[in-house]
Amino acid sequence: MSCTAVFGTVFMDCKGFAANRYDPLGRNVGSVRFIHGGVGRNVAENLALTGASPVFVSSVDEGPLGEDVLSRLSAEGVDVSRVRRAPSSGMGIWLAVMDERGELASSISQMPDLSIMERIVAEEGDEIIRAADNVILELDLNDYISSEALRLARKYSKRVYGITGNMEVVLRNRHFLRELECYICNETEAGRLFEAPVPACEPERVLEMLEGYVEENGLRAMVVTLGGGGSVFYEGASHDGGFCPAVPTDVVDTSGAGDAYFSGTVEAMIRGVPLREAVAFGTRLASWTIREEGPTCRALPEPLFL
Template identity: 50%
Template sequence: MKPKIAVIGTTFMDCKGFSKHQYDPYGRNLGDIRFFHGGVGRNVAENLAYLGLSTFFVSTVDNSALGKEVISRLQRTKVNTEYLTFVDEKGMGMWLAILDQKGDLAGSISQMPDLKLLEKHIVEKGSRIMETCSHVVLELDLNRNISYQVVEIAQSQGKPVYGIPGNLEVILGNPELLLFTDCFICNEIEAAKLIGKEISGQDMTVIQEELKSFVGKAKLRAMVVTLGDRGAVYYDSKTGEIGYQPALPTRVVDTSGAGDAFFSGTVMGLTCNRPLSEAVTYGTKVASWTIQMAENTCSAIPEMMRKDEHFKALAKILDKAVI
């Protein structure tokens, strides 16, 4: 049976400034300013739909022209919006981001939506949502109540949960939430805060050992840490898989969607019952395709998949499994 994934997270509108020259944080910078559809949950839902997975997005949007545009775009990418709910205001957040001349994030400010609105939505429809899906993707830093409601319902119904962080506020205050995840994926800055040690720039062997030690002490199932242009390290405590996945040489336009894209590709592999070592290769490829775009997601993913040998091999495996 093909997976059906419920993505529970936020919807944002992003305002991005792209510097044309060397970025000066204290001076004026000429460049381009553009608006994009964003939000970790929204980005992941759209990515998973592009990857060909049946995807439900659970979130709130404003009952406005902008909110309707968000829903219309998701529907065009074949995301199921049955569990998106309209609210009068504060159902969507905003993200102001500055990208330097290399396309790397130089600074940002987030305005969060009113999460009590999503919390109410989960209370009312959480059980029904879980009955609809086979797997759950959860932004763990929404708020404590939402995260616990979701993981408890998912656990009661035997649905695997894949966790992605936001600002780490909820996770750092409630680290036991990670115990409910089948795999947790974060970047090296977030991992350092969780582990309590600086890992940026360390040798890959050292980072892998730190990851293995943390996963063991925290009693987690699996964890992946992305390392920017160095790639990613991973460890699955159940299978014993541990390793390093290098990044792909890529022409960079905007790196801000890389983490969500890597997460999406990796989760796609895991929901299709592929080992973590294989799943991270899909995540790496999707991230590589995405950072070549100014958008937070890559609409060319379906076309790229058809050309890629790894994805073509996966498609054959899945076709045989369905038969």
């Protein structure tokens, strides 16, 4: 089985779920949960749930909260030997409010201290990427982490799959996208990249925009998710693109949908599935994830890969 190194963050998510119609200007009754999160952490756990063997490269806080994160990941089959413990700021905090439909209504995030990740990449990055078969990179950590991880992947001819957090690093370094085997983002992120509104309710138009961007900028492959509207994909080498519909689902919490979609799609590609078919695996994993609270499934209802 191939080994995938996942470079990304850990967050402690504080989520409020509105019990009734959400009022952004008033007080809302509901429930509050503290949940393990972070794009990189979510992806690493998702990969392990599908039967993969990810190595997670990140940092956590020393103490019970950090140890709880590591214990859960280890129990799911994630190799956490490359995760460093820090006295403070090893993890970020994400404050999120979910409306009565389980949709994200508002959020504020506090990033972890990325100098810890910088040291990991500087001191251990060469060894980690040399030993990996594939690399998953949360692109918006910072310029140094992303550029160094990509440099090492070039050095050892490793495939890199990219996912974004806040888009700032990507927008400053659009050339990073040409080095990725596949880049996956949502319609809001794509709009910032395309510098034009992306009409999520018009997948044919989005596919047209995506094809133009991939061809003009020399990307290998890119996918844009459209929430409940499905997703569109395009491969530069084969000039093949298309639309994948969403799976109708009773929604509880959509906050982990994008990470789940990314994980299922990328793991399928790593297993040799063409992108046109791989997006269906991402769609299925996302549909399972959003029907329960939290950014990942506690257990898959059935194997994603047979």
